[in-house]
Amino acid sequence: MQDPKSASPDSRPPFLNTGDEPLPLDLPADPDFPTRFQAAVQRRNLSLHRMREHLKSHGVSVSASTLSMWRTGRTKPWRDQSLRALQALESILDTPPGYLTAAEQQVEKGSESWWASIQTRPEVLNHSEEYAQVRREVGLDGPPELRNAFMHCTVWYNENGQFMGARSTHIFQAVAARGERSLQATFPDAHGDRNPHRVNVRAGGRIGLQRVFEGSGQTVFELILDQPLERGQMAYVEYEMTPSRLDAPRSRPLYDVRTTNAIGQLGMELHFHPDCPPRRPKIRRHNMASQPEGTEFLDDSKDGALLLVTTDEFVANGGICMEWEWDG
Incomplete structure (x- = not known):
């Protein structure tokens, strides 16, 4: 049996069904946003404070507490400002384009989006x-x-x-x-x-x-x-x-x-x-x-x-x- 660590990147499924480039081996293909965000942060070994400073340099302001809640799945980035932050984070965390912005945003139970659904x-x-x-x-x-x-x-x-x-x-x-x-x-x-x-x-x-x-x-x-x-x-x-x-x-x-x-x-x-x-x-x-x-x-x-x-x-x-x- 082939060792997954030695598998060719081409053997991994693409992270989007749009013909995009395959994912790097150290990023999970799981579609859930908190899983992807957590893995991308660990991959770059960046603190929340450092991420916040990098975002500022991209012209986006996000608090460390908000970043923490995104990482744990307690809240989701819904607003336009949040989506701009995700685009900047894809650059900061060196992920393929769309890895964070196209991740599935599971509706949180009890949220207005959940009630409306x-x-x-x-x-x-x-x-x-x-x-x-x-x-x-x-x-x-x-x-x-x-x-x-x-x-x-x-x-x-x-x-x-x-x-x-x-x-x-x-x-x-x-x-x-x-x-x-x-x-x-x-x-x-x-x-x-x-x-x-x-x-x-x-x-x-x-x-x-x-x-x-x-x-x-x-x-x-x-x-x-x-x-x-x-x-x-x-x-x-x-x-x-x-x-x-x-x-x-x-x-x-x-x-x-x-x-x-x-x-x-x-x-x-x-x-x-x-x-x-x-x-x-x-x-x-x-x-x-x-x-x-x-x-x-x-x-x-x-x-x-x-x-x-x-x-x-x-x-x-x-x-x-x-x-x-x-x-x-």
């Missing part, structure tokens, strides 16, 4: 066609008015393992010039029943149009804030969901929270009765109702616990599902 996906819900129908009826099938910065769902089960109800709390932020509406849905499939949930808004808003689909048991409703928000403003909303009747516990119980839009932080909190604790709990984080991404088994200390809590940050689409078993 997420598209609404009704298909993550169990009965997406019903949700999409109401979305069109209320005129919310365009860009969202509100961003779901925070969502936390608290759920209760009784001594017989029956679902008693849930409370959903949200912090919404306006992303339009005027934001006051969001479309919400409850789907009782997760509890083994098809009876619709009653929804009661306790704080921060009211229900506008509401559709109850008897066949699936899904309730889709327009949530309207008490006061319209201007762009960037936030509001707290809380509503409860209770079943119209108590059904027998499901043989394979689970509770599922999904989102069709991005959420900054998504949490789930399940409360159980001492007479009916959960066994062998596990978590699934997934993109689609039918396509779980993976399963994470909780440690043994959670077996029989009366409180199960999990959170996830910057969820693009999909959600969290908690599964467990009942004794017997």
Whole structure:
């Protein structure tokens, strides 16, 4: 087998698919910007202070802290001034033209670019066609008015393992010039029943149009804030969901929270009765109702616990599902 260090430069893939010259052997072909920038800096053995001085001589001013954050991937060079700095750095660090300026700029989770990149996906819900129908009826099938910065769902089960109800709390932020509406849905499939949930808004808003689909048991409703928000403003909303009747516990119980839009932080909190604790709990984080991404088994200390809590940050689409078993 040929030693990679002795390989001909011509055997290495070009760093761009444009017929440019192959990369020097001591520069990685990885397309990620932080990887390329870090390697180029180490190759020249330049301190951040020295790089800053070299940039000044090229007529570009960049702070050492900014250069450090570029190198670690904490921030990305987006602005025109930053791109001019990258062109100068290619000369200073002696890289091929385009090595830094054409590197892939991964979108940082939680950044405005990340929020803007997420598209609404009704298909993550169990009965997406019903949700999409109401979305069109209320005129919310365009860009969202509100961003779901925070969502936390608290759920209760009784001594017989029956679902008693849930409370959903949200912090919404306006992303339009005027934001006051969001479309919400409850789907009782997760509890083994098809009876619709009653929804009661306790704080921060009211229900506008509401559709109850008897066949699936899904309730889709327009949530309207008490006061319209201007762009960037936030509001707290809380509503409860209770079943119209108590059904027998499901043989394979689970509770599922999904989102069709991005959420900054998504949490789930399940409360159980001492007479009916959960066994062998596990978590699934997934993109689609039918396509779980993976399963994470909780440690043994959670077996029989009366409180199960999990959170996830910057969820693009999909959600969290908690599964467990009942004794017997």
